[in-house]
Amino acid sequence: MAFHHVRFPINIALGARGGPQWSTDIVSLVSGAEERNTRWSRSRRKYNAGYGVKSAADMHHILAFFEERRGRFHGFLFRDPLDFQTSQDMVTPFDQDLGFSDGSQTEFQLSKQYGSTYDPYFRPLTKPVVGSVRVAMNGTELTAGTDFTVDATTGLISFTSAPASGASLTAGCTFDVPVRFDIDHLDVELSSFDAGIIPSIPLIEILT
Template identity: 55%
Template sequence: MAIEAFSEERFPLRIAFGTSGGPERRTDIVRLSTGFEARNQRQARSMRRYDAGSGLKSLADLAAVLEFFEAMRGRLTAFRFRDPLDHASARLGQPITPLDQRIGTGDGETREFPLAKLYGSGEGAYRRPIEKPVAGSVRIAIAGAETVASVDATTGLVGFEVAPALGAAITAGFEFDVPVRFDTDQIAINIAAFEAGDIPTIPLIEVRP
């Protein structure tokens, strides 16, 4: 039986909102004989890790995770995950608007633009590709005016029937999920220990869909 490498199914929301974790970066640091440091980033994009175990509050939650784990075949199939702190184009707690994030500038020819979220400002800002927007949540504007565009919820690609005019700012607001997979092929459960407060570790790791 063929199994898809990515499922558009989402990890149970009620458990996701209680998970711990966040972005991870890999940096090599070499201290020179002069006392200065040489630092090098191994990868341009950050990678997120989570522990879904911290989101388990009941045996029902535990059963839901076990069912999901089996459906995803352990580490085999990746899936959508809602980051409890970073899942929208706007700041946490603020409403989404079509002006939240600049995703491109019109040149009169290009009709497709990938969604992205900017962290920081200026030349040092980090531009994070958004490849799993939530269907129906994306709002688009051209030169400040909200407009209609097609959105591929599986890739984060925004398409226009007519290419935006030269110099026009293309902006977007959206909710999004993180593509992750289980980072273990076994979930060891002891019900008595769980009821006594011993929560199992259930690691998740971000993937490139």
């Protein structure tokens, strides 16, 4: 298997439904109380892209995309229509914390924080959009290609030289979700578009 660094058609992705999923075990006690345990340390996103298919032309596009991915075999990029950048507005180099430098570390993982008060969740961003990553140190924006580089396949930021100890590092970007088809059989009936029947095209996030 391989990961194809190609994006699922955005015009179809915009109509998709889905979002993050967690796996929680709940045990009900005799007293009526309950114990809860989460199995995963990271959430996993699931989508149904069938809701974005509006025409036979869209379906032909998906058919070709599905065949080239060999069904569930190869992964690809997906633009989440709701959650695709590090801020709700324009991306800035101050959107998310990368951390504080220890004076020797040169690589930092892009991530996005959800929540802030009780138990914030930090989601690694492994598929930033090339050219969208902005980085700042101590409130001053740095220059991509000169001060740092970004690996678009992992989301790792590499500084040309280690930032000074105690330096505050921040970043912002647009990003995609690494996914695969969750089916090996694409069930399509062209006449169904006139009847308003939506094909099922499930996608699932690839976690690494």
